Amino acid sequence: MRLLDKTILVLLFSALFITGLSSVIQYYWVKTKIENRVDRKLLREKKLIKEQLKGIHPQDGFNYSTERASVKFSINNNTIQTDSLFYDKVLDKDGEKTNYRILLTWVSVEEQDFRVEIRKEVEETNTFIQSIFLTFLLTLFSVFLFFLILKYFLLKNTWAPFFETLALLKNSDFQSHPIRFNHNIQIKEFKDLNAELNILAEKVYTEFQSQKTFTENINHELMTPLSIIKGKLELIIQSENLDEQDLKLVSDIFITIDRLTKLNKSLVLLSKIDNHQFEEKVAVNLPELIADIVNLFEDQIRAKNLKIRKQFESETTREMNEMLAYVLFSNLIKNAIFHNLDDGGFIHIILTDKKCEIINSGKNSGLNPKNIFDRFVKESTSEDSIGLGLSIVSKICELNTIEIQYEQTDAAHTIRLVL
Amino acid sequence: MKILIVEDDQELLRTMLKYFDSFGYLCEKARTVARAKSQLLEHTYDCVVLDLNLPDGNGLEIFQTLKQTPQKTGVLILSAKDSLADKLDGLELGADDYLTKPFHLAELNARVKSIVRRNQFKGNDIVEFNEIKIDTTANEVLVNDEMIKLTKKEYELLLFLMSNSNRIVTKQSLSDHIWGDFIELYDSYDYIYSHLKNLRKKILEKGGKDYIKTVYGIGYKFSANDELKKGK
Numbered sequence: 001m002r003l004l005d006k007t008i009l010v011l012l013f014s015a016l017f018i019t020g021l022s023s024v025i026q027y028y029w030v031k032t033k034i035e036n037r038v039d040r041k042l043l044r045e046k047k048l049i050k051e052q053l054k055g056i057h058p059q060d061g062f063n064y065s066t067e068r069a070s071v072k073f074s075i076n077n078n079t080i081q082t083d084s085l086f087y088d089k090v091l092d093k094d095g096e097k098t099n100y101r102i103l104l105t106w107v108s109v110e111e112q113d114f115r116v117e118i119r120k121e122v123e124e125t126n127t128f129i130q131s132i133f134l135t136f137l138l139t140l141f142s143v144f145l146f147f148l149i150l151k152y153f154l155l156k157n158t159w160a161p162f163f164e165t166l167a168l169l170k171n172s173d174f175q176s177h178p179i180r181f182n183h184n185i186q187i188k189e190f191k192d193l194n195a196e197l198n199i200l201a202e203k204v205y206t207e208f209q210s211q212k213t214f215t216e217n218i219n220h221e222l223m224t225p226l227s228i229i230k231g232k233l234e235l236i237i238q239s240e241n242l243d244e245q246d247l248k249l250v251s252d253i254f255i256t257i258d259r260l261t262k263l264n265k266s267l268v269l270l271s272k273i274d275n276h277q278f279e280e281k282v283a284v285n286l287p288e289l290i291a292d293i294v295n296l297f298e299d300q301i302r303a304k305n306l307k308i309r310k311q312f313e314s315e316t317t318r319e320m321n322e323m324l325a326y327v328l329f330s331n332l333i334k335n336a337i338f339h340n341l342d343d344g345g346f347i348h349i350i351l352t353d354k355k356c357e358i359i360n361s362g363k364n365s366g367l368n369p370k371n372i373f374d375r376f377v378k379e380s381t382s383e384d385s386i387g388l389g390l391s392i393v394s395k396i397c398e399l400n401t402i403e404i405q406y407e408q409t410d411a412a413h414t415i416r417l418v419l
Numbered sequence: 420m421k422i423l424i425v426e427d428d429q430e431l432l433r434t435m436l437k438y439f440d441s442f443g444y445l446c447e448k449a450r451t452v453a454r455a456k457s458q459l460l461e462h463t464y465d466c467v468v469l470d471l472n473l474p475d476g477n478g479l480e481i482f483q484t485l486k487q488t489p490q491k492t493g494v495l496i497l498s499a500k501d502s503l504a505d506k507l508d509g510l511e512l513g514a515d516d517y518l519t520k521p522f523h524l525a526e527l528n529a530r531v532k533s534i535v536r537r538n539q540f541k542g543n544d545i546v547e548f549n550e551i552k553i554d555t556t557a558n559e560v561l562v563n564d565e566m567i568k569l570t571k572k573e574y575e576l577l578l579f580l581m582s583n584s585n586r587i588v589t590k591q592s593l594s595d596h597i598w599g600d601f602i603e604l605y606d607s608y609d610y611i612y613s614h615l616k617n618l619r620k621k622i623l624e625k626g627g628k629d630y631i632k633t634v635y636g637i638g639y640k641f642s643a644n645d646e647l648k649k650g651k
Contacts, residue, residue, distance in 0.1 A: 219499055223519075230521050233523065234524045235438060235524070238586055248635075251636045258591050299614075303610070
């Protein structure tokens with residue numbers, strides 16, 4: 001729900017409550033006032049009647065009754081009762097029920113008791129309620145109308161800077177550009193907000209940039225010494241004074257440097273993915289890419305006597321970074337080959353518009369499907385580990401909003417990418 | 420062959436110079452952009468090995484100077500940054516190749532040779548070792564003037580070994596040359612071995628000699644001299 005809609009709704013409900021409450025109070029207040037006046041009139045009438053009853057004897061067969069009052073002799077002399085005021089509906093001449101305020105009282109004149117009932121029509125009350133209700137509706141309607149206009153005005157004026165800020169926040173890439181929020185605003189809170197956002201945006205930008213340079217620098221700084229070590233070793237092995245054992249030692253160093261290099265490259269790649277440094281995207285032709293990668297591993301496939309079945313149901317292309325697409329699929333296909341049976345296994349690659357499945361035969365690896373993709377980096381330094389490769393895979397998927405699933409049945413492992 | 424190496428790291432520079440020296444190349448060095456520019460104006464080179472991160476600027480600046488020189492000079496960019504943008508920038512400016520650190524000297528040498536071959540006109544696209552000839556334009560291999568059919572990988576391995584003839588070439592550099600150095604392939608050496616075995620067989624069939632020597636534990640050597648074989 002929008003901020004202003006919510007505000008207006010709260011205001012509207014408050015208005016409804018207050019006008020409703022005031023209408024009720026108004027009704028009872030005015031009603032009491034009118035009642036008091038009517039009652040006073042009735043009591044005055046009672047006095048008048050009392051005056052008129054002087055000198056009238058019961059023997060005269062007195063029985064007076066009009067629309068407004070009726071007077072009777074009371075037979076029970078001793079039961080003088082107090083006045084009672086109440087409402088009652090009385091059928092009038094036209095056969096319609098009319099609301100009356102009635103004063104029932106006993107009057108004692110010259111030792112004679114009379115039962116006196118004085119009536120006063122109070123038809124006005126209904127009209128009165130009606131008019132109060134109408135006023136209530138009218139007020140409510142005008143309040144509603146007023147709020148609509150108010151909302152429009154607030155949107156256009158008061159809250160406009162806020163929505164501008166919000167739009168800028170939504171549509172900006174804070175990491176690659178320094179974003180400036182307008183601080184030329186009259187409203188203090190919005191001005192403060194934008195000032196704070198400017199500080200934050202500046203911080204995000206500079207920190208990202210320095211992180212980026214740091215990553216690049218570290219890469220550079222490590223690669224040059226590694227080049228030197230590698231180069232010097234290559235020079236050493238050209239020497240004719242080395243025996244087999246020496247060469248074996250050098251070879252071990254080569255292998256270690258290789259691991260170090262690849263580990264470093266993987267870590268740099270991970271941080272580059274984290275830093276969104278693979279933004280250039282093209283439409284990658286997935287069938288072509290997969291076929292290329294399978295070709296690259298033809299030796300390994302032949303050696304393990306693997307049956308490759310490619311089932312490409314469409315010319316699927318996907319917008320993603322070319323390099324990352326290559327890294328993603330080469331890692332997955334490599335795993336499917338290396339963690340396959342030693343002889344006569346299979347790899348089944350199914351590609352449709354919606355998903356890519358790589359199913360391979362293999363031993364029961366005991367891998368937990370739940371945490372297979374977020375293994376700790378440390379594990380991956382061992383030679384046959386797949387940890388870092390899969391971390392990279394899951395990072396790339398995350399970046400491209402590809403869902404990745406892993407399933408294992410008795411003899412088949414399935415990696416499914418939901419494209 | 421005359422090569423200019425532009426690299427600010429003294430040790431790396433020395434290492435490259437030493438390897439190139441052993442092939443008899445004429446090498447000169449420059450450790451700054453300014454020095455590289457002035458040297459390019461004074462001399463002509465067949466190839467420039469160019470590091471991008473230099474103390475006084477970006478190595479790509481030398482392309483302005485290269486445009487002013489009449490002769491076509493090959494450029495191989497040597498960079499620590501494995502970034503596509505940098506690679507594209509360099510190649511767009513006119514670089515012939517791009518090699519990422521850390522690299523194998525054998526790989527660097529093979530690439531420099533390939534650049535020089537491509538930039539020269541007069542039939543220099545032939546790599547020769549006694550009875551074996553590689554026509555690098557047609558991707559054909561002749562043994563005693565008879566063509567042999569090689570797979571792509573066998574061809575690449577042969578060219579790589581011949582470019583670094585009489586040097587021990589490590590298994591790693593061969594593996595990286597064929598599969599790239601990105602993916603971890605811990606059994607690639609076995610496949611190198613079997614490709615080389617097939618290659619050897621094909622050359623022997625046409626009456627060629629067995630020049631591909633296995634150097635135990637470390638790699639291979641393309642050499643005519645049996646005595647150089649390691650181990651007793």
